[in-house]
Amino acid sequence: MSEVYIAEQSQTFESGIRLDSGRILAPITLAYETYGTLNELKTNAILVEHAWTGDAHLAGKRNESETKPGWWDAIVGPGRLLDTDRYFVICSNVIGSCFGSTGPASINPKTGKRYNLAFPVVTIRDMVRAQKLLIDALGIERLLTVMGGSMGGMQALEWATQYPAAIASAIVLATTPRPSPQAISLNAVARWAIFNDPTWRKGEYKHNPKDGLALARGIGHITFLSDESMNAKFGRRFSAKDGQFDFFGQFEVERYLNYNGYNFVDRFDANSFLYLAKSLDLYDVAWGCESMAEAFSPVQAPIQFYAFSSDWLYPPYQTEEMVTCLKELGKKAEYHLIKSAYGHDSFLLEHETFAPLVRNFLERV
């Protein structure tokens, strides 16, 4: 796709949706991108779901000034895993985020000002509710598959349980039926870091609260990596610029987290970060049900699950719990535990490992 630029698209749904909280969010705008061509029968559509700080820009470039392609470019394009010569691939920014879809930085029509903390708490299910409007608007009755990692995997699970007839399959990577208290704690201290920043002003900032948001990202970053990958990448090397006995001297790993944390401030809205952290923590595949089995009972589509050995944020045993439950219900669930050192981020990095397995799965559905 060397000279073909990807168009940024969006649709607005004036009547919005009723959220899990009971509140109405209206209007809703969804930013999205598409790759490839929808066939006449509209049977070749694949929805890819992004993670916490991701966006709709899945693959390719949107203009000549972009130096990097989209976040999952490695698997989307002609001849790639999600082959755009065959499939029509859609990726939409979630509500609550800050890349064109309605979120806390959007204008609240009631006040003419940014929502900020007047934005309602949204759940993963609410994100998928909004996406369903988009898929309906595109005239797609049934997605060939819905695929995502981490928060993206949670969305795929919601499609499978809430709109079982609307998907022919689902591919769920590095996710969890519900974050553990340890995962919640790590998000909690990240939130706390932003709350502590006096420039956050309870969400009423002009400029992103940089120290708090950078630290919050630093905390998150630790959970995306692993002891093993940090050892391989940084070991215990001390920054060459600092003396070991300098009070402010840093280890390389510390400098890396710092540097990346402050870079993050330029691209992600602090309030969106907080709202999405909340969505993640509240996530429970069995939300509103008595049990996981009850939640999974409507599932029709086969689901392929991937977990990664060094993922300590959403460890493999959590995925295995879902696979076992689905199998006990007689559903089609396929599970692959991938040995990887990259921690939670493996789902973005181990595509060469899982691509043949996904390809095989897609051929079967």
Next chain:
Amino acid sequence: MSEVYIAEQSQTFESGIRLDSGRILAPITLAYETYGTLNELKTNAILVEHAWTGDAHLAGKRNESETKPGWWDAIVGPGRLLDTDRYFVICSNVIGSCFGSTGPASINPKTGKRYNLAFPVVTIRDMVRAQKLLIDALGIERLLTVMGGSMGGMQALEWATQYPAAIASAIVLATTPRPSPQAISLNAVARWAIFNDPTWRKGEYKHNPKDGLALARGIGHITFLSDESMNAKFGRRFSAKDGQFDFFGQFEVERYLNYNGYNFVDRFDANSFLYLAKSLDLYDVAWGCESMAEAFSPVQAPIQFYAFSSDWLYPPYQTEEMVTCLKELGKKAEYHLIKSAYGHDSFLLEHETFAPLVRNFLERV
């Protein structure tokens, strides 16, 4: 020891010590407590080393207003594991801390003001150097054992490698030959939380920077527990006071970290927290050596090691590396992997499990 109160003692060493950094720290005051009676031959002394935010108050009560006994009271006292009818037990607050020993909140004799960031970076080895002055002053040539968990275990290792003839044995719990980059990262974000607090003022505060220090403690607290223990204690319960869709609503585990974080502010100095975090991160048992084998080659005393299955801060494999190395050198190293759900904090909680093993070890040395 119902009516016997423990005396707070201290000694000042005017000429101080030369630190690993090459700087002189003088004078040095060490606060300490002792339990039991030193025998005539001075052969029944046991030195217990405290962890990061611990202090010299190991057991018993110091006055009638104390509601809780010292931090390892469960194992120190007449008839207990460290039987004060038999042993003379010593615990000293480390330099860099804030409970009576010289640290950043002490008065700098050169300026007549608190050191704050003028305090030198100290290493675990420096802490033990200072303790050696105290043990010498008490006239003890050889400690029967030196025992500690976490940062306390690092100190025990320093005794074994730096003063091999001065100890007859060592007991090392939940420690590491060198913190991994993941452990460093978690301390790094805790430091960052304090640096972000505008009331910290580069260490020149009148009152502890509470929001930053509470958050730093919250981060640390997560590393002391485990996914398993958090699940057992809190699960995913949401605070009964909050609605699930309240922006500031908290999970129980979140509230707990918050509550304990702010309590910590009343008892621990922020600068000491930073200096000791640094000491921990810099720790390397092979500091100044080419290898761990070289570092361990002077060891004379048998060492008993304990690691805990759910300790993800200093995971068992790190202890095992030391045990293997010592055994290869023909040294006496004994290893116990204790199955426990309590994470890093297990060393404070699993005393009923390890007490018989320690007792047996002490009988043999």
